[in-house]
Amino acid sequence: MTPQELWEKSRPPLEDALSKRMYTFWFSTTELTEIREVGEDRAIGVISGSSVFHLSNVENKYYAHIKEVFDKLTGKKFELQFAIKRGVKKQKSIAGGTGKGSSKKNPQEEFPNLFSQENQRIEGSQEKGKTFPTSFTFALQKAGLREDYAFETLAVSSSNEMAHAAAVAVSQNPGTAYNPLFLYGGVGVGKTHLMQAIGNNILRKNPQTPIAYITGEQFTNEIVAAIQQKRTIDLKKKFRNYKVLLVDDVQFIAGKNTVQEEFFHTFNAITPAGGQIILTSDRPPHEIMLLEDRLRSRFEAGLIVDIQQPSFELRTAILLIKAKKLELDLPMDVAQRIASAIESTRRLEGILIKLHSEHTLFKKPISIELVEEILGKIEKVEFPKQDIKPAEVLKTVAAQFHLTTNSLKGPSRVKNLVEARHIAMYILRYDLGVTLDQIGLLFNGRDHSSIIHATEKIKATIIENEELRTRVNAVKTSLSFRQES
Template sequence: MSGSFWQSFLTTLEELKKQNPIYYSILSDLDVLEVSDDTVVFGCGSVGAKNYMQKKQNDFEGELSEFIKKNVSVVFVLREEKKQKKTPLLNYEPTKNDVVRAAGLRTNFTFESFAVSPTNQVAFAAAQAVSKQPGSSYNPLFIYGGVGVGKTHLAQATARAVLLENPDIGVFFCSGERFMNELIESIRTKTTPKFRKKYRGLNLIVVDDIQFIAGKRTVQEEFFHTFNSVVSSGGQIILTSDRPPHEIKNLEDRLRSRFSGGLIVDIQNPDFELRTAILLIKAREKNIDIGIDAAKKIAENVMDARALEGSLLTLYARTVDAGSEISLPSVERFLFQKKERRPKTSPQEAIKAVCSFYNIKPTQIKDKTRKSNIAFARQIAMFVLRTEMGLGFEEIARLLKRKDHTTVMYGVNKIKGILMKDTAIKEDVFAITSSLFPST
């Protein structure tokens, strides 16, 4: 075996150049100093580069052996000082953020930046337990919930904590879609063994939106074996989904059984206090100055957790351009303008939305019945028609077939009073208005 293989090997690493530029740069700078029948000695440009490659040695030996079709061992030594290239990157010791990014994780998804409230505290406690004893506590950890509630953040924070405590172990985060795409590509390029080695050799794998693989037979087959391989070797599995395992349609029973074999925790939609906390955390991360009253006002009017950050950034852009800070008056102006731009919705659609939410028929809400559940839904409809759509009391009375508009006035004021005290009803009203005006 001669040293001519090295440059040919480097040309096969274009994908690595994009995914892990530090690893690729260090590889590119290695010199082949000595080649024997089954050993290759590489010269490294710095102590940092040598230490880095020694951590990667097992994976590197496997990749190199596969390329030259022969099992080889590698040895890393320092080059002589006079031969060292003056490349700053070679003296660069990978930082914590480099390690985190190489595992597919976001550097800002940490336990410290995760806002905890009663809606997610069980999931948070479970994630922390897993981070302290991966592979033995709650395996798999299955986190489910709606869009924007923090599933991905919590899953990544768990993986990050494990990785930083044990930098040399294999940790990787991917979506269900990415797992599928990589599998398809490996089949197309006939590199399935490499794909399996990558995933089945991990110590911790996080798969986001695992429901994506449902109904895809080959992908489910591959993930089943990946799951078994990781768990049987003592590794940890963390999965996220928009629904619990038993509600994922077209998921194979054997996978459903595996997913249900650990701990299943849900994260509910953020309540008012959590939305306020999320806003303040996002503002601190982005060095945006916002008062508590302004944050509370946004949290009162924006239910979706992801939309909170969008509202914050939009407000910040407007206030910076105007040379002012995010104050309560500026938030109120923003919310008013946002409401003005809402798509047109008819009163009948609003009534239907209320009826659908409370599981009653539109004809019932217009009846004379005084059944408590129907009467309450009717008052909610009055409130929505008045406060969200700006209709007059007399018009609302006509739409709901009430004889007197004072009945409507009473109903609207009653709901206003309830909303001041009952956060659950407030959440219900927001859910109804969000279905009518998705952008709010």
């Protein structure tokens, strides 16, 4: 499918979601000019327009809409990039030139009050067909950063409070506070969001700052390509001239001697010159196998911060913040239902975008029922059911604690019984993938909030409490489950 064909096919669902008037206003002067295949199931679409202001608003307001439509029409996962049309001196008409559409008004002429002085300033910097994308949005694009990954869109709680404070400090005084800043944690805890928020804040103050965001894998690939193409000198100049370098999943370079050598010299070029380095990893430096000692010592010379899995309350807050950015009215009970089922912040965003698309493209009301429909499809993949029945879990836990299953399901608040009940709920939820509704029925109608509180309490305590971990593992051994470590 050509870019033009995809752009035309995307028009009806976008018009349906946004209204024809809004589509005409925002999309009639833009076009899909390029599709770049990235593997078998991914692609990058380049959307071009003649106004920096116009493109910035399309990106900020409708990125999720466009991506969802492209994904559905092509079966691929799209990323979008936005670029100024080359050789454009001014916008002549909605049709972009002479012919049938030449009599139509330009959106700036039809809706003059919606265009700011900032747009006029940027347009004034374009002369003789050249464009100078010096705006904040295009500085972010050049650096490889996402505008929505900002401090303003980050929910903060005890799980990421210290990391957030350190990131803010670095963004305010890059090169002086905590250098390097090393953030680590599991998948989906918000490391990338926090890292990019630093770059976002630095560029907001000064869009001219030489800054780059890159993953450890991308850094490795660039080194390999430079060696093959005999352009290592150019690559060294490129990386060593950055004022701020953000490397995501830096553990990827471990065990790759040439890559580690170049990163070592890049590190030594940036930091003494007053530059800032921010790193993320899935583990602390001392646990990264095959990492050279000289790199390990440099990583440990700065501030190392652990980011924990977000709590239920934080996940709910994240959903509400992201929903607001999507202009989606998300009821609290719906947000809590999603937060109770999904732990990864990255997957929370994916669920929310899916919910948003079902609502805007297919006019489905935002409801618990719609969420259950979406989650049901995911749970079939995420939580393959084991042969063990919930009743067997209750029976095994009761036997382990010398209780009856009826007392386990009952209202008693005796300490030993409460712990046993919580362990049973924990195993049902996380090992069998039993839904909150089903767990509630098993325990005589207990509500979602009490089940979430119980299971998250066990999950948080089991890490440090060896006695509790032993009791849980004893139950899991009887059930032939993988034990807690």
